[in-house]
Amino acid sequence: MPDLGTTSGGIAPRHTQRTGLGLQALAGLALVALPVGLLVTLILWPTVRMVTATFLIDGNLSSDRYFAFFNDTYTRANLRYTLEMGLVSAVVALAISFGIALYLRFSAGRIATLIHGLSLFPLFVPSIIISYALVRFLGPNGLFQLMLEQVGFTHYRTPYLTPVGPFLAFVWENIPLPVLVLSAGLSQVSDHAVEAARDLGAKAPRILFEILLPQMRRSLLIAFALIFMGIIGAFTVPYMLGPPAPEMMSVFMQRTLGNLHDPESAQVQAVVLMVISSIVGGFYIATMVKSSEAVR
């Protein structure tokens, strides 16, 4: 019998090895059947059903609902706002995280430890808690305004209920992931390469753009894809902090389904968001697969 399980960690006790594969395969399939069944009934089937339903009007194949979606100015504005929010928040979160990761890579000591800890803090704070906390912190007469007034600044205008509100929350929430991913990537850049470049007279920006950034490209792309997908699908943050219009897609869907009782339009909105997300997701998975092949 060829190397049963040595590469994958599979174990077959001696006495089952003769008939082992059949039994093991059956046991394996039986054990994974329930969670896989959950995915099929609650993700695959509803999605397929929804996509089909959006193309069927009275039993006939039709793309009219999608024409209606893209012909509606308000709907288009919401989609555009959602994508812009995802793009801008993800880029700013990545830029800040990259700065933090760089600082952590080239410094040590108590301050660096504290900064590392603070950058991971959002992992421990669910969306709903930070959304409410930001209302109290940045909202009208919030602690931030009170602090500014203590030092004599009286022209504070709250970002609450403007697009800046959700933007700040998204940036806040999305610092830890890229800090972790980028720190891991930066730790693989050797000190020798940086020192050699410095010895040859390279300045900090040149080291950044010619040594560090090229090596971090893949990590940055993966982090961007994940953050972007998370933001365009988010509900709680824009619901609690954002303006009444334009709406981000999830808020829009909730109102279309819950308040306007129009499941047909809500499903079209959901499918459009899923398609955009799956394009970014496909790109993410392709990058992941490529990098794990590179490791092998």
Next chain:
Amino acid sequence: MKRTPFGGLILLVSMGLAMLGPIVTVILWAFAVKWRYPHLLPTEWGLKYWFAMFGRETVITPILTSLALTSIATTTAALICWPAAYAFARLKFPGRQLLLFSFIAAQAVPKFALFVSIAVIFLKLGLVGNFWGVVVVQMLSAVLFMIWIPTAAFRGIPPALEEAAFDLGASRLRVFVLITLPQAMPALAASYVLAFVSILFEVDSALLIGAPTITTMPLLLMTLSAQIIVQEAAVLCVLIWVPCAVLLLLSRRFMTARGIAQGFGA
């Protein structure tokens, strides 16, 4: 690229303000009796609103609902996912890689859009507002943690130890209970905690599939945060979040970049 300690200090202070400022505000509000503009800090402190909150059924019921929902959903998910994780790590069967991969791919589906599709089906079946309907859907939030973290943990246990026990004549079950399980325990516990907390604070499906009949704790928080008395939502925030943050902190070892990338990001 050496920086002066001064630069580090500025970064530290601005990050401290940005990261902790919002939460500190909520904690201050939870213990404030009077905090009027333009005072920087509350002028009167106390637990007045804590006592006021616990006397009300509209507050107690959602908390109990949330705890019941979350415990049932997380435990059921653990019972069906942990054995599957063992199978993914240790057994050979056709389609193993593809099925394991489907659990990552599932995360790329935007959850709110997915819940819209489920809500439409549930509307037809009359399951909207049904407790068990919400339990089943919320299990989805647990599946990823419960498959990936345990699968990695079972894979990380060196097979040599188990093989030695087999050679000495131990049965598969005995090896599993005495050798494999104890080594996987920390990871299993961590996956339980991560799943529990993410379900407890889950808003999307609770709103689309539970509301208005089922009010969970996060939905109550949303309602309270829109009300005039600031302290009530602040008290609820502190009450629910602090124990969860401690639990998460205990399982932080398992919140690796990879795990988060798969769990939180999408």
